Amino acid sequence: MTVNLTLLVVMGVLFSVGVYLLLERSLTRVLLGLMLLTNGANLLILHTSGVPGAAPLHDKSLDGSEYSDPLPQALVLTSIVISLATTAFVLSMIWRSWVLARRDEIQDDLEDRRVAQQSSYDAEDDDAMPQDTSEFDHADARFTPSRHNEEEAAESPGHHRVEKLHRDERRHRHEF
Amino acid sequence: MSSELAQLAPLAVLIPFLGAAVNFVVVHRNRLQRGVTVGAMVLTLVLNALMLVDVWQQGPQVVHLGGWAAPYGIVMVVDQLSALMLVVSVVVSLAVLVYAVSEGVAGGDDEGPISIFYPTFLLLVAGVSNAFLAGDLFNLYVGFEILLTASYVLLTMGGSAQRIRAGVTYVVVSVISSILFLISLGMIYGATGTVNMADLSVKLADLPQGTQLQLHLMLLVAFGVKAAIFPLSLWLPDSYPTASAPVTAVFAGLLTKVGVYSIIRTETLLFPGRQINGLLMWVALLTMLVGILGALAQIDVKRMLSFTLISHIGYMIFGIAVGSPQALAAVVYYIAHHIVIQTSLFLVAGLIERRGGSTNVDRLAGLYRISPVLGVLYLVPALNLGGIPPFSGFLGKVGLIEAGVAAGTWLDYLLVGVSVFVSLLTLMAMVRVWNRVFLRRVEDAEYPDPVLRATTAQGHRPRTSRVVSGKPGSTFSGTAPVVLLPKTMVGATTALVGVGVLLTVFAGPLFDLAGSAADNLTHPDRYVRAVLAPVGQGGVSEEDQ
Numbered sequence: 001m002t003v004n005l006t007l008l009v010v011m012g013v014l015f016s017v018g019v020y021l022l023l024e025r026s027l028t029r030v031l032l033g034l035m036l037l038t039n040g041a042n043l044l045i046l047h048t049s050g051v052p053g054a055a056p057l058h059d060k061s062l063d064g065s066e067y068s069d070p071l072p073q074a075l076v077l078t079s080i081v082i083s084l085a086t087t088a089f090v091l092s093m094i095w096r097s098w099v100l101a102r103r104d105e106i107q108d109d110l111e112d113r114r115v116a117q118q119s120s121y122d123a124e125d126d127d128a129m130p131q132d133t134s135e136f137d138h139a140d141a142r143f144t145p146s147r148h149n150e151e152e153a154a155e156s157p158g159h160h161r162v163e164k165l166h167r168d169e170r171r172h173r174h175e176f
Numbered sequence: 177m178s179s180e181l182a183q184l185a186p187l188a189v190l191i192p193f194l195g196a197a198v199n200f201v202v203v204h205r206n207r208l209q210r211g212v213t214v215g216a217m218v219l220t221l222v223l224n225a226l227m228l229v230d231v232w233q234q235g236p237q238v239v240h241l242g243g244w245a246a247p248y249g250i251v252m253v254v255d256q257l258s259a260l261m262l263v264v265s266v267v268v269s270l271a272v273l274v275y276a277v278s279e280g281v282a283g284g285d286d287e288g289p290i291s292i293f294y295p296t297f298l299l300l301v302a303g304v305s306n307a308f309l310a311g312d313l314f315n316l317y318v319g320f321e322i323l324l325t326a327s328y329v330l331l332t333m334g335g336s337a338q339r340i341r342a343g344v345t346y347v348v349v350s351v352i353s354s355i356l357f358l359i360s361l362g363m364i365y366g367a368t369g370t371v372n373m374a375d376l377s378v379k380l381a382d383l384p385q386g387t388q389l390q391l392h393l394m395l396l397v398a399f400g401v402k403a404a405i406f407p408l409s410l411w412l413p414d415s416y417p418t419a420s421a422p423v424t425a426v427f428a429g430l431l432t433k434v435g436v437y438s439i440i441r442t443e444t445l446l447f448p449g450r451q452i453n454g455l456l457m458w459v460a461l462l463t464m465l466v467g468i469l470g471a472l473a474q475i476d477v478k479r480m481l482s483f484t485l486i487s488h489i490g491y492m493i494f495g496i497a498v499g500s501p502q503a504l505a506a507v508v509y510y511i512a513h514h515i516v517i518q519t520s521l522f523l524v525a526g527l528i529e530r531r532g533g534s535t536n537v538d539r540l541a542g543l544y545r546i547s548p549v550l551g552v553l554y555l556v557p558a559l560n561l562g563g564i565p566p567f568s569g570f571l572g573k574v575g576l577i578e579a580g581v582a583a584g585t586w587l588d589y590l591l592v593g594v595s596v597f598v599s600l601l602t603l604m605a606m607v608r609v610w611n612r613v614f615l616r617r618v619e620d621a622e623y624p625d626p627v628l629r630a631t632t633a634q635g636h637r638p639r640t641s642r643v644v645s646g647k648p649g650s651t652f653s654g655t656a657p658v659v660l661l662p663k664t665m666v667g668a669t670t671a672l673v674g675v676g677v678l679l680t681v682f683a684g685p686l687f688d689l690a691g692s693a694a695d696n697l698t699h700p701d702r703y704v705r706a707v708l709a710p711v712g713q714g715g716v717s718e719e720d721q
Contacts, residue, residue: 041359045358093332
């Protein structure tokens with residue numbers, strides 16, 4: 001199979017620029033990235049037809065191997081139409097996003113952020129002042145976490161206190 | 177061997193397409209639109225059911241579109257697997273459609289769901305059918321694109337800020353996976369000079385091992401994004417829960433399964449050499465574990481369900497990775513089970529949202545006393561998903577576990593252990609929701625919606641949201657009163673839950689069918705022979721497209 005160097009280089013540039021743009025946070029650039037990637041893929045498919053030959057219309061004087069391979073062109077045509085529709089849809093989404101929020105950026109998922117902010121603190125298990133269910137009058141019960149873990153304590157002594165501090169800090173922040 | 181009936185297979189795609197076209201013609205006449213859409217779906221269902229019976233009796237059927245012989249013409253292939261998938265997907269879509277119609281009507285406006293809903297829904301069904309019937313890779317790609325484009329529209333319908341935000345993630349990820357698919361298509365065509373799957377099955381085997389592996393992995397990544405297998409699954413819980421209930425339900429049921437279906441075809445037909453089954457095992461393990469751990473961390477019912485969806489895709493990948501006829505039969509049964517159960521759970525979540533004003537577990541409580549029917553509708557599919565005998569989830573998992581034990585390497589045993597553990601965790605996630613949303617008293621909820629309190633305070637069950645529409649703090653505040661649990665919505669959900677139970681009742685014949693589907697999957701040469709037979713022996717197409 002012969003390879004067309006110009007096409008190859010163009011393809012490489014399209015793919016690399018496309019991937020770079022895709023990693024941006026601005027939606028318009030992401031869209032441009034997607035378009036470049038699709039065009040890169042289209043060139044790749046076009047490439048598979050090899051050296052261009054005669055138009056694939058039946059001609060008695062031509063040998064079968066002298067025609068261009070028409071199938072990749074048909075495939076590329078389909079893919080162009082599909083990417084046209086997708087581009088139009090993404091554009092309308094960008095416009096809608098602009099109308100709604102006046103910004104052209106991909107936003108974080110609120111639920112994700114909320115879950116990420118959850119500390120490993122569990123109100124029932126990790127409370128510094130556990131409900132004392134034992135009959136014994138333990139002198140230190142107030143300051144011993146009910147689910148004390150030896151390994152964790154060795155790794156980060158006083159992590160319960162740190163966590164509590166963080167919690168207080170957060171509460172503070174909410175107040176102001 | 178040839179059968180006249182299976183030659184109607186293109187109609188499974190054409191009827192929804194024509195329905196969508198008619199929908200656009202009568203765009204302002206809602207009642208007519210509704211009739212056309214439901215009619216088209218029922219017609220497709222009848223056709224698919226007939227084809228299933230036909231294929232079951234006579235084996236795989238091939239339709240040469242336009243009468244051109246494969247590998248030059250385009251073929252559609254109906255074997256047991258595609259026919260079963262077609263029937264299940266249309267049953268599920270029909271239930272969701274009825275649910276959506278009722279939701280729109282009950283929502284207070286007589287216009288029903290936005291008029292774009294019906295045609296888009298039909299196009300989605302057409303895309304799914306096309307993907308299941310495709311006999312060549314490019315047609316599969318086109319099927320994917322049809323269903324994806326329809327899904328973009330459905331997901332962002334209404335265009336609220338939240339849906340646009342979720343839609344962006346979904347669209348960008350889907351487009352990238354499509355581009356990957358397109359690139360692998362180009363490379364496969366470059367390497368073999370064909371895109372017909374039967375032809376590829378023969379020609380790919382002659383390629384050098386390295387080339388085969390590269391093409392195989394690229395296809396797998398492209399399908400993996402669509403099937404939401406870990407680490408390519410992160411987009412799913414981000415985007416699905418924001419859509420409206422029926423849309424999420426149909427996505428959860430169908431879209432990921434089209435990906436799984438394509439992976440089955442890749443592993444059994446295109447690359448039957450079992451090159452990367454070890455890798456698939458690990459992927460299955462991680463998908464199961466990470467999915468279910470994510471589900472346990474959620475406090476929103478819809479998000480929790482999205483994570484269990486990912487987790488249970490892992491079971492199917494496990495079965496595909498084992499690859500024995502027994503395992504594949506279990507996978508086929510498991511896919512049918514999972515489509516039905518996951519969709520019914522999302523429909524129930526929609527009902528919970530309607531009755532309790534939220535899907536946030538902290539805001540919900542006491543729903544069992546308020547609506548016992550809703551409780552039963554949740555509990556049956558929830559236990560089913562968790563794998564409690566005698567439900568279909570249990571049967572599917574037993575099938576997979578038996579196949580895993582029969583394969584007998586240490587990795588198989590590890591996967592068997594993990595799958596049992598994950599089903600236990602699934603049960604835990606489902607029962608936790610059950611305890612909090614249905615069993616505890618309303619007073620115990622963190623921030624109960626006033627619509628829940630209204631019931632207990634007045635001692636009777638309100639039929640509409642009128643009781644709280646004037647009060648602050650409720651989801652229904654300031655909106656026109658709506659019927660809380662419309663009969664048709666409950667009816668559609670009940671019907672689908674009923675289908676889930678029927679999967680247990682008819683498990684015997686279904687496993688027979690799945691067994692013969694798996695038998696054909698493990699003998700790709702039969703598929704190849706059926707497709708590449710000269711036109712006339714494989715059956716000539718009577719109708720040109």
